Amino acid sequence: MGMAEELGEGGSCLWGSGFDGPVPPGCDNVVIVWNVGTAKELYRLDSMHPDLIYDVSWSHNGSLFCSACKDKSVRIVDPRRGVVVAEKERAHEGARPMRAIFLADGKIFTTGFCRMSERQLALWDPVSWGLNRYRGQRCPGGESSGCGVP
Structure with a gap:
């Protein structure tokens, strides 16, 4: 099966600086890292997310990615080793989708x-999962149905 067949109609891709290809967060709870030059799968990470993956974001140097999952957890994953390096359960309590991105300083927004x-913004330190600021603050337009793209 090639990249096009694997992504299907509903798939999405993120490009990572540390790899030669995209990472599609999947509706089947699977993240696949591809080498687009050869159209070969580099890594298939299929046991790290028990539910729908809402978002995936690469770290600044491309060595890790963070993901937001329907189970309300934010995970930091090392795709080369195939392990979850850190996890924050219940990053946001609500039932609506959430997003997570790696910032240049290594924190997660x-x-x-x-x-x-009500919409929430949070800035997390992934070493201690200490909350730096913003959580619980109401945001303008917080009643809209979208999850907000950081």
């Missing part, structure tokens, strides 16, 4: 919702 469906 997330957007999500509280249980009352």
Whole structure:
């Protein structure tokens, strides 16, 4: 099966600086790292997400990626070793989708919702998962249905 067949109609891709190809976060709870030069699969990470993957973002140097999952967890994954390096459960309590991105300084910025469906922003330190700021602050336009793209 090639990249086009694997991505299907609903697939999406993210390009990583540390690889020669994209990473599609999948509806089947699988993340695949491809080498687009050869159209070969480099890594298939299929046991790290128990539910739908909402978002994937590469670290600045391309060695790790973070992901936001429907189970409300944010995970940091080392795709070369195939392991979850760190995990923050219940990063946002709400049922709506959330997003997570790696920042240049190694912190993780997330957007999500509280249980009352008010939008939340959070800045996390992935070493201690200590919250730096913003969590619980209401945001302008916080009642919109979208998850917000950080």
